[in-house]
Amino acid sequence: MEPQRKSVAGPMAFSSVKSARKSFAVTSTYVKSNATQKEIVTVHTNAPAMEYKSFHNEKNQVYQGEVNLLSVIDTTKDIMCCKYTEDVNDLAAGFTDGTIRLFDCNTGNCTHTLVDDECRAYPGPVTTIRHRPISKAHPITNMLLASYVNGCIKCWKYKYDQCLYTIREKRQTLGLCYHPRYTKFVTYGDDAKLNMYDEEVQTQERAFYSSERKNITDGHTSRIFACAFNPKSHHELISGGWDNAVMCWDDRQPYATRYFFGVHICGEGLDFDKPGKQILTCSWQEKENIQIWDYGSCKLIQNITPDNQHSKLHCGKFVPQTSLIVCGGSDSNLLRLVDVNTKITECSIRNNPGGIYAFDFGTIRRKPKITETYKKNTEIQNTPRVAFVTGKRLQTVDFG
Numbered sequence: 001m002e003p004q005r006k007s008v009a010g011p012m013a014f015s016s017v018k019s020a021r022k023s024f025a026v027t028s029t030y031v032k033s034n035a036t037q038k039e040i041v042t043v044h045t046n047a048p049a050m051e052y053k054s055f056h057n058e059k060n061q062v063y064q065g066e067v068n069l070l071s072v073i074d075t076t077k078d079i080m081c082c083k084y085t086e087d088v089n090d091l092a093a094g095f096t097d098g099t100i101r102l103f104d105c106n107t108g109n110c111t112h113t114l115v116d117d118e119c120r121a122y123p124g125p126v127t128t129i130r131h132r133p134i135s136k137a138h139p140i141t142n143m144l145l146a147s148y149v150n151g152c153i154k155c156w157k158y159k160y161d162q163c164l165y166t167i168r169e170k171r172q173t174l175g176l177c178y179h180p181r182y183t184k185f186v187t188y189g190d191d192a193k194l195n196m197y198d199e200e201v202q203t204q205e206r207a208f209y210s211s212e213r214k215n216i217t218d219g220h221t222s223r224i225f226a227c228a229f230n231p232k233s234h235h236e237l238i239s240g241g242w243d244n245a246v247m248c249w250d251d252r253q254p255y256a257t258r259y260f261f262g263v264h265i266c267g268e269g270l271d272f273d274k275p276g277k278q279i280l281t282c283s284w285q286e287k288e289n290i291q292i293w294d295y296g297s298c299k300l301i302q303n304i305t306p307d308n309q310h311s312k313l314h315c316g317k318f319v320p321q322t323s324l325i326v327c328g329g330s331d332s333n334l335l336r337l338v339d340v341n342t343k344i345t346e347c348s349i350r351n352n353p354g355g356i357y358a359f360d361f362g363t364i365r366r367k368p369k370i371t372e373t374y375k376k377n378t379e380i381q382n383t384p385r386v387a388f389v390t391g392k393r394l395q396t397v398d399f400g
Contacts, residue, residue, distance in 0.1 A: 064348045065345070065347030068399070070385060070396040073103055074392060075095075075394070079393070080358065080389065081094040081389065082389050084105075085131065088363050090105060094125070094126025095126060096125040097125075098120075098122075098148060099113060102158055114146075114161060119148075124149040127147045127173065127174050130145050131143060131144050131178075133181075142157060143155055145178075149174070153167040153173060153187060154166050165202050169189065171190055175226065176188070177228060180229050181234060186229075186237065190223045192221055192222055193208065194208040194237075208249050208256070209255070210255070218255035218257075220247060221245075224240070224241040225240065225265045231276050236248070238279060238295075240270050240281065242264065246259060246265070246270065246281065246293075262288070264285050266314055267357055269281060269282035269284075269314065269315055271317045273318050277296065278295060280318055283312075284312045284314060284329070288303050290305070290306070307336075307348070309350065311328075311330065311336075313329035314328060314358070316328070317361070322383065326361075330355030330356070334349070335352065335356050335359070337383065346399070349397065356388055356390055359388035363385065383398075
């Protein structure tokens, strides 16, 4: 009889209390079938507004705008995070039972199951899945790095269902973030600290924390749920969490260099724009939950209220090379595509089966050859497909 935890190992969705049960099944899988398999990865059909209306209504989801449904995978376990593989052929999902499953983007079939004896003996929800940023210096490695609530960080060679190494932290590890250029990554958790590791030697290089001096704010005082590196800097990063503060760090010193208050982060709700001059915050609060900040001065640039749908947000990101953002949260279980310039919701999906805890961008579909109307000549055409987790469902959509 394998030992099992008797108490829940950290913060998670309410329904994940039963995560110690090891049974799993894909109860129903839906994949768009009116296009070739090759097109499913990169292309959608020309009339998204007319597709699968009956399927939308059946699942009690409310769609606004031009939303093209690509795939739906319903499971028997709550899903906490997802990530496309480096070649964007598979989609990895992290479950509350400590298992990572990879689903083929063409068929929806489960192709790999990543779990070892340690995960079976001490199951803890998977909090984040990442892979090293792809570049000429760092080609595709077919590896995924995952963090778990029980303090483990595991590197998986998913083609062979093999765990290459495990780093164990004495805390609840709530996430990780890769450096955009170096072979380094940062983990964060419930001890209000960030740890930086060298991936090549699997050793901790340094830590970032508060000095705990009186009347000085230079670090976090509660759980950290998000971290992002400045894309234009080798040394700068930001983090946010339950203490309602976003801290700005420089990896050449242990304490935060500056900060701003008023942002309650409960997921991956931090992101930099491409120039590294503005910060997007998506916070778990009813009002002022979408905000743009100036990175240099840490001053608020604007609040964005795109519609009258209230949703406490868990996650949000800038859409690359556009003025759009995608964000998701709980309450109305809403996923939005928002235009920052006009401050309106271009597309949305409401009444999902559960809160939107995480999403990931896939590939951009083939652009239309002829622009027929002004409405179609928008940046929505440049939005990649979005895979998101909602309760026990893994869903993929396309906009425009």
